[in-house]
Amino acid sequence: MAGPVSFFFEVLFSGLLAGVMYSLVALGFVLIYKASGVFNFAQGAMVFFAALTFVSLVERGVNFWLAMAITLAVMILLGILTERVVLRPLINQPPITLFMATIGLTFFLEGLSQGIWGAQPHGLDIGIRDEPMEWLADRTGMFLSQFDLFASGIAAVLVTVLALFFQRTRIGRALRAVADDHQAALAVGIPLKHIWAIVWAVAGFVALVAGLLWGARTGVQYALTFVALKALPVLILGGFESIAGAIVGGLIIGASEKLAEVYLGPYVGGGIESWFPYVLALAFLLFRPEGLFGEKHIDRV
Amino acid sequence: MSAVITPQPAVQAYLTVNNVEVIYDHVILVLKGVSLQVQKGQIVALLGANGAGKTTTLKAISNLLRAERGEVTKGSIEFDGRRVDQLTPNELVRLGVCQVMEGRHCFQHLTVEENLLTGAFTRSVGRAELRRDLELVYEYFPRLKERRGSLAGYTSGGEQQMTAIGRALMAHPKMILLDEPSMGLAPQLVEEIFGIVKSLNEKEGVSILLAEQNTNIALRFADYGYILENGRVVMDGAAASLAQNEDVKEFYLGLSAGGRKSFRDTKFYRRRKRWLS
Numbered sequence: 278m279a280g281p282v283s284f285f286f287e288v289l290f291s292g293l294l295a296g297v298m299y300s301l302v303a304l305g306f307v308l309i310y311k312a313s314g315v316f317n318f319a320q321g322a323m324v325f326f327a328a329l330t331f332v333s334l335v336e337r338g339v340n341f342w343l344a345m346a347i348t349l350a351v352m353i354l355l356g357i358l359t360e361r362v363v364l365r366p367l368i369n370q371p372p373i374t375l376f377m378a379t380i381g382l383t384f385f386l387e388g389l390s391q392g393i394w395g396a397q398p399h400g401l402d403i404g405i406r407d408e409p410m411e412w413l414a415d416r417t418g419m420f421l422s423q424f425d426l427f428a429s430g431i432a433a434v435l436v437t438v439l440a441l442f443f444q445r446t447r448i449g450r451a452l453r454a455v456a457d458d459h460q461a462a463l464a465v466g467i468p469l470k471h472i473w474a475i476v477w478a479v480a481g482f483v484a485l486v487a488g489l490l491w492g493a494r495t496g497v498q499y500a501l502t503f504v505a506l507k508a509l510p511v512l513i514l515g516g517f518e519s520i521a522g523a524i525v526g527g528l529i530i531g532a533s534e535k536l537a538e539v540y541l542g543p544y545v546g547g548g549i550e551s552w553f554p555y556v557l558a559l560a561f562l563l564f565r566p567e568g569l570f571g572e573k574h575i576d577r578v
Numbered sequence: 579m580s581a582v583i584t585p586q587p588a589v590q591a592y593l594t595v596n597n598v599e600v601i602y603d604h605v606i607l608v609l610k611g612v613s614l615q616v617q618k619g620q621i622v623a624l625l626g627a628n629g630a631g632k633t634t635t636l637k638a639i640s641n642l643l644r645a646e647r648g649e650v651t652k653g654s655i656e657f658d659g660r661r662v663d664q665l666t667p668n669e670l671v672r673l674g675v676c677q678v679m680e681g682r683h684c685f686q687h688l689t690v691e692e693n694l695l696t697g698a699f700t701r702s703v704g705r706a707e708l709r710r711d712l713e714l715v716y717e718y719f720p721r722l723k724e725r726r727g728s729l730a731g732y733t734s735g736g737e738q739q740m741t742a743i744g745r746a747l748m749a750h751p752k753m754i755l756l757d758e759p760s761m762g763l764a765p766q767l768v769e770e771i772f773g774i775v776k777s778l779n780e781k782e783g784v785s786i787l788l789a790e791q792n793t794n795i796a797l798r799f800a801d802y803g804y805i806l807e808n809g810r811v812v813m814d815g816a817a818a819s820l821a822q823n824e825d826v827k828e829f830y831l832g833l834s835a836g837g838r839k840s841f842r843d844t845k846f847y848r849r850r851k852r853w854l855s
Binding site for chain 2: 368450451453456457462465466
């Protein structure tokens, strides 16, 4: 059964599954961008912070689920504090100011987490091993990691929940309203402060999930903050405002970088994987700057 | 002469704006002591040219100024016998004071119906009641029912204005601060919207403070009017008498008054107005 075709599918699927991991990080960006129009540079640092906090708690003998709960509480608190200390004083400032503030937040978080927990890398075991599934390999000849499948499952659940939250609930609707027009949202009585605190808390939760999965895969170390950079082309492809976009963008980036590595790599000496997504993103910026699912800017004339 | 400042009535007005001064960015003085009153169930028009301070007055009441670096530095605002100048917009909406902002400000990427639903944000009510409220809004604005599923950003200016008013209605307001509903709309549509506002006022008992540049139509639908110039109230009176006033006719309604042709008379008018304020 193993042949060039099944090899192609193996590459494709493992790429798609790796892409889901990018999507997880991209989701955090989308949430905050949707609700406040801020590109949160600190999302990577939040992922790192969450993972490091969790792993350090576990290493100190805290029960897995308890550690998860504590970390979640910390992330929610962080979200509320960010609104209080960083965003509230900057209300009605141009987006670039807020963006700069999130860069500041990045350095703060990186320093804080390493200051508290130390800078040495940690291994993280969440009980799912990163190895091919034998039954799948036996039947189809494809070697796919069960960890990847697990991660996609988590991502699928997360996305469904978030999509329902945004589309169907009162708070979700308010979040989208705030993203569209701060002033009008205030005028209908939506308290911006609470909304932002909520959205940062949710983004903190997403960062925790991404942090656990990425941490389990690559180990918890400073380099984890750089996964945010991989989320960037995902966002450009999918559109900054769209949860669906973050997923599809992640899948496309994941699949295309793996396929490019395998099929184009040999001709240019390999290493394509690390830069191919950015080339793709560049092409999108030229031809479809709002991304696949991004909101078109509605202009009335 | 109808242009006299009415003395404080014995009965407490529904909304009382008392000598309010607003400063933007700590330096720009926009309102220089505006006082006005709205009685329960009234439509009161706030008239004046661009930059006279109409919008600022409304935003001072709804407390949306702070988001624009504006600040009420003097005076007081009372609604229903209670000081409201320190309340957040959220608390004000809960009290029943809702602003429909100039330029509609619909949520462009939400559907018309979702826009309406955001209006009910402050009321924690069940689905059935929301449904009923939506139907009420659709009764007043049948056009919105047809467009309920479209993104608000893709609807016409008139439909957006209706959406904005409908959205405010969803909050069960006691008073709507309606800013420039006629802006950029065809005369016929303006007529239609004012008609609906009037029937909202009569049937739902919503008091309305209306800022308008279109003096003509505003005075036709309002009970009482205030004219603002340079951040001051320069004239006020019952709508009907304002509409008959020679100065108002000449400067705001574009009807030339018989006797006054020369520029000197104009200056006289300006001077006189200053006295009145």
